[in-house]
Amino acid sequence: MDFAASGRPKVVIVGGGFGGLTVAMKLAKADVDVTVLDRHNYHCFQPLLYQVATAELSPGDIAWPIRHVLRKQKNARVLLGKVTEIDVAARKVIADSVTLDYDELVLATGATHSYFGHDEWEKSAPGLKRVEDATIIRRRLLLAFERAELAQDDAERERLLTFAIVGAGPTGVELAGSIIEVARQVMPSEFRCIDARTTRVILIEAGPRVLPSFPPHLSDYTQKSLERMGVEVLTSTRVTNCDDEGVDLESGRLQAATVIWAAGVVASEAGQWIGAACDNAGRVVVNDDLSVPGHPEIFVIGDTASAKRPDGKPVPGIAPAAKQMGAHVADVIASRARGAVPPRAFRYRHQGDFATIGRRSAVMKMPYLEMSGLMAWLIWCVAHIYFLIGARHRLMVAFKWVWDFATFQRGARLITDQRDQL
Amino acid sequence: MDFAASGRPKVVIVGGGFGGLTVAMKLAKADVDVTVLDRHNYHCFQPLLYQVATAELSPGDIAWPIRHVLRKQKNARVLLGKVTEIDVAARKVIADSVTLDYDELVLATGATHSYFGHDEWEKSAPGLKRVEDATIIRRRLLLAFERAELAQDDAERERLLTFAIVGAGPTGVELAGSIIEVARQVMPSEFRCIDARTTRVILIEAGPRVLPSFPPHLSDYTQKSLERMGVEVLTSTRVTNCDDEGVDLESGRLQAATVIWAAGVVASEAGQWIGAACDNAGRVVVNDDLSVPGHPEIFVIGDTASAKRPDGKPVPGIAPAAKQMGAHVADVIASRARGAVPPRAFRYRHQGDFATIGRRSAVMKMPYLEMSGLMAWLIWCVAHIYFLIGARHRLMVAFKWVWDFATFQRGARLITDQRDQL
Structure with missing residues (x-):
């Protein structure tokens, strides 16, 4: 394929979630070729997934094609495929659909639920x-x-x-x-x-x-x-x-x-692909620059990484943490590509915890601010609209929320695919 | 169940498409108990289905729960179930989920594609x-x-x-x-x-x-x-x-x-359920009041009925025809319920044919008006927004059309359920 024949360092990112997508976007100006490989064609905005499950939003409201997000970034391509194996020695990612050579590899494959x-x-x-x-x-x-x-x-x-x-x-x-x-x-x-x-x-x-x-x-x-x-x-x-x-x-x-x-969460199997040491939730124990011990060319971020905060507590498995890790790794890769000194160790900055309780209340805990009730809920709404990608999605979700708040309706109540019906 | 114990005539409508839904809604003031039985929980606005297939709209934009449409109509209930058999002699509809007695039965089960x-x-x-x-x-x-x-x-x-x-x-x-x-x-x-x-x-x-x-x-x-x-x-x-x-x-x-x-279309199997005479597309040949010969208590409407226009041409299998038939049958049933003389034979009024050709052109043929190009396309857009049920859907679809027209985007490009992937 023409794309990867430029001779520039090949960066392969597995997973188009918050972490992987952040790495790709932050490398827009770096002198590298970026390939994002995901088993789905879309990025899913997980914090609002519960609203799809409860028929408030449609899947299309909170998920959009990864290649659409990256369409203007000329040094990035997006491929659909499911990783089956990683050959660490030969530096190859082997998927069901394609085999990719890499110079630097980012594993951002998330987590799934665990049934203990x-x-x-x-x-x-x-x-x-x-x-x-x-x-x-x-x-x-x-x-x-x-x-x-x-x-x-x-x-x-x-x-x-x-x-x-x-x-x-x-x-x-x-x-x-x-x-x-x-x-x-x-x-x-x-x-x-x-x-x-x-x-x-x-x-x-x-x-x-x-x-x-x-x-x-x-x-x-x-x-x-x-x-x-x-x-x-x-x-x-x-x-x-x-x-x-x-x-x-x-x-x-x-x-x-x-x-x-x-209830429980377990990391993706990325640790097994590369034979790395994992903690008991299956997360890869990473160096303080988020690379894998013994493999400075492989990074693990997001819910698949076991990283520590300065105070020794684990970095939580939430979207802002994945984004921060992604930004850090992009910084390391970009620095290396231009021969500069890579940044120092990753430092997680906890921005806060947030949860909604129904349609008029939420609780919020930030470093210097706690809040509960209607005001917290309004901030939650604004924050989540803000973090959606693209004006179309922001307007659409905002419209549905306002409409359904006023009318007590739910907009996406379809029982499709009735394999297990009645 | 309490609902059907009123002693009023029991009207069972099989199918919540354009025809069946029209019958139900037009019976809102009649002194009957209406049950709509459908194998899906939603009414689908078929004329815009191609926009779901081509990733412009989400399924939730063009399909909404039948029970939501009828929520304010106290004499109507909606049940989910797939008909397996109709006992014409005992006047019973037998579904996988429920058995329903009827005094009057409306079959509005549509058509599917035929591969000849x-x-x-x-x-x-x-x-x-x-x-x-x-x-x-x-x-x-x-x-x-x-x-x-x-x-x-x-x-x-x-x-x-x-x-x-x-x-x-x-x-x-x-x-x-x-x-x-x-x-x-x-x-x-x-x-x-x-x-x-x-x-x-x-x-x-x-x-x-x-x-x-x-x-x-x-x-x-x-x-x-x-x-x-x-x-x-x-x-x-x-x-x-x-x-x-x-x-x-x-x-x-x-x-x-x-x-x-x-290419081809074949009627649903409703004709077989009641042992009625069908034409070669499987449609039930109906009397001029849309009842089934020998069964004044059973009506067949929409794509499942073989009805004729005054000039002998068949009534086409389109949404306006199904709605007109539904309105006629509701009229017959309501008249009978109040002991009045039922209306005369069903007369189909052809309102026209419409087709879009991409995002800026359409052709339109009405009895006294023909049109093609941008103007026809604008009329098509307005007409289809108008016929959507509910202000929420109208606003949403209109917003998506305007947005995507301006930006050349498509909003619902998700590959979900990848059973046949790669």
Whole structure:
């Protein structure tokens, strides 16, 4: 292919998420050839994935082609393919569709949900990491109400109208708040046989409080807000089994037709591709410049990297961290390409934690500022619109939010692909 | 279920398309209990389906839950289910999910594509009738470009960049125009290895001209417009075989990675459910009040009905015809319910034919007005926005059209569900 024949250093980036895309964009002016390889053709804005799962936004609102984002960057190309192997000695990335030589390699392949050794639970309790996950959850959520409307006996109807969410981090909290709103505000006028307001949403957390990464009083505020909305919050409660009928808790059985997994996270298998040392969540332990020990030409960033903050705490698996790592690695690569001294060690700057609790409240913890309630929610909305890529998406999502806020509607309530229907 | 225990006549409508939905809505004030049964939870605005297939709109823009449309109509309920059988003697509709008694039954189950006895072609040449069809075509369209970017030899690259559309009715014309625009206007800046402007789009029609239902000079105008845009139009050309590598024409072989079927149409199997006499396209031959001979309590409307115009010509299988039939049947049912004399025979009023040719031109044939070019296209846009249900969808689709018209973008270019990837 003509593209990579320039003789300039070849930078291959595996993964077009927040980390990988940042590396590519920050290398726009560097004298290198950039190839972004991803198994999907799109970049997904994960922080809003829960809104696709709960039928507020369409997949197209929060995901857009990687090659469209990079279309004006002449030193970058985008290829679709799934990595099968990396030949570290020969410096080759081998995918199902193509084999790529590299001079510098960036692995930014993210993380997926972990079932703590019980992968058989995934079928009954899908997690929420990819666009496909969101449409699977949306389908189950909507089908549960459809089936309840058709149900002939009370126990079955109750089971269908019970939603269990395992894990009360930001994703679990956001899902719980959003689902109870769908059930109480959107659905009631549309069903004739069931009373959708009787829907139960149960948020199950193994730890002692919701939002463990937040200060305790914000966890407390969040739990009280959720409970006021109608969510049942069970803390210090461990799930011992998931099946198609519900979940087993230490405290007993919970019959629930829809179970969503928002608990554990495990890194992608990138560490295995390169035979690197990983921590117990599968993340590659990196040097302080984010390169892999023994391989200065390979970098690992984002949710796949195990990096430390100056105070020894781990860098969290969130979008701003992935972007900061991406910017740092692009800086190292660009410096090397022009023969300059690479920057010093990566230093993570924690900008804060954020979680929404339904359609009018949020909690926010920044280094010098804490906030909860409506004001935090408004800041959350503005911040997330701001971070979307492209004016088209910003306008569209803003329009849908304003419209649906005013009308209590949900815009994307399609049950497509009914393989598991009725 | 409480809903149907009122003792009022039970009207069951199978199918929530244009016909079925019109019947339901027009019965809002009638003293009957209406049940709409559909195998999908949404009503699909089929005239814009080609824009989902070509990545302009998201499925959620043109499909919305039937129960949302009918939420304020207290005498109507909506159930999800697929009919397996109709017991005409016992007046029961038997679905996979529920069994419904009826006093009056309306079958409005539409049509699907017909391969003229070659159903094995469907796998290689999908048609465009349902939302799922549109996302299948979108996936193939986008994957063809992705694979071409990765292709190692010229013949394969050419095959991947060749799109064959079989059938030059409005759907075929609209697809051809839209695909050539994607290839020539959207894609070129985003690919580094291929020149997307070399894409071939070939529109194949067995008859002597495109848009056979239009006057010849508009067919001529359409063909010239398409050719100016770069589409190759082959009229009087029959397809003798479709496979995964391309199509066989009477005139020879055409290697094409993407083949789309826009040729034949066959009615749903509703005629078989009730053992009625059907024409050779599977449509039920109906009385002039649209009831089934021998069954005054069963009506068939829309693409599943074989009805005649006063001049003996068949009523066409288009949305306005389905709506008119639906309104007529609602009138008959409402009259019977209040003991009044039912209206006279159904009379179809043909409002016109419309087809777009890309993003700046259309042809329009109304009883006293013909038009082509930009003005016709603007009327087409306004008319289609108007016929969308709900202000939210109207604003959203209008916004996307204006935006993408100005920027030459496409908003919904996601390859989701990659079962057949690479």
